[in-house]
Amino acid sequence: MIGAVGAAGVMLNPAARADAKPPPPPAVDLITFAHGALPVAATIDGKAQGVELEGLVRASDGSPGRFTLVRSGDAKTVVELVYELPAPTTFTAFAVPDVAEVPSKHITFVRQVEVHGSAAAPDRGFALLASATLAPHARPDERTALTMAGGKPAAVRWVKVRLSGGLDLPAGKATLQFSELIGHGRQDASPLASHFAGVWKGRGVLIELQQQGATVTGCYDSDGGELSGTVSGNLLRAVGVDPGDKVKSSFILAVGSDGALRGLRSTNGAPFRPYQGPVAPAGTRTTCSAPPPRLGCGAIIHAINFDFDSATIRPESAQVLTELHAGLAGERTATIVIEGHTSSEGAVSHNLELSRRRAQAVVDELVRRGLDRKRIRATGKGSARPLAPNSDETGRSMNRRVEVQCT
Helix, strand or coil: CCCEECCCCCEECCCCCCCCCCCCCCCCCCCCHHHCCEEEEEEECCECCCCCHHHHHHCCCCCCCCEEEEEEECCCCEEEEEEEEEEEEEEEEEEEECCCCCCCCCEEECCEEEEEEECCECCECCEEEEEEECCCCCCCCCEEECEECCCCCCCEEEEEEEEECCCCCCCCCEEEEECCCEEEEEECCCCCCCCCCEEEEECCEEEEEEEECCEEEEEECCCCEEEEEEEECCEEEEEEECCCCCCEEEEEEEECCCCCEEEEEEECCCCCEEEEECECCCCCCCCCCCCCCCCCCCCEECCCCECCCCCCECHHHHHHHHHHHHHHHCCCCCCEEEEEECCCCCCHHHHHHHHHHHHHHHHHHHHHCCCCHHHEEEEEEECCCCCCCCCCHHHHHHHCEEEEEEC
């Protein structure tokens, strides 16, 4: 019998012995926006033009699908994509998935890939980490492993992906495609970011945020949509509602070392799109009247993290649990319900049970901190109520959450 795919992508065999060891957690792809890798810059042949921010995001969204990198490239075209990592990272392996050709002389996949790392800055101090010459894959699930550079791997904070040439260029020029760079290794713990406070303004972006601990509230757009969310590591995940049409938006945001806001936004369930802007000029005013940051009834929480395929709460969740307990301790409501939610990978029944166990773990932790067990209970919703599309890791990370409902 073929096992179902579990909540984090592992094969689950229904006939497995009850005392069998659980499968090891899958290696985390450390070059994904959902894991805190921030797009910084993109160039073609040394010029900062031609590669849109969306290309930077698509190359780090956790989805292997191919996308257009350059609309007109040749054998000498060089594209460089730079990412800032949330903490010092030592890479042990890289790979590129979905290397494929289409039946057109006008479209081809890039040929050469190099990965460079720097511990100094986004524009200097880079050294080669790995490289490969690509060739089309025979199977859709195949990956090309890059050859690691010699010597002891060093910890880096910035990664530069250098892509050049094309697999097949009979006409000399063609649209160059790429899929995804996957990076595995070890990453230091990322401290809780504390800089989600201020106003940012850019093309199509106007947002004001205020932060207290792991909790953030704020307003976005000129009509004053209100959002709230929680911070985990260097990322803020938040949900907002337009005051007029009540359409919801999901945000995953970070503040780079240059102070600029970088992130993604999905509105009304549409695919995530780049959302970025610099710090607003001094004196920029908004009409924001969002309440102060506070966790309690109605909260949607993304900062309670669990071990792989488990209900064990990870240590970095302690601060948000402290804030949640403080908020709920002051609620006068009769009943508090902690809801667990998952992304859509795997069997529905498995996800439903996993979400229930995770919600119960949160309840147990809040009771341990002093809440009356008679007032609080757990329920699991599985993947039945997604906040965002499950088509890539960005959306899936928004759908893994805990919600607090009170009656």
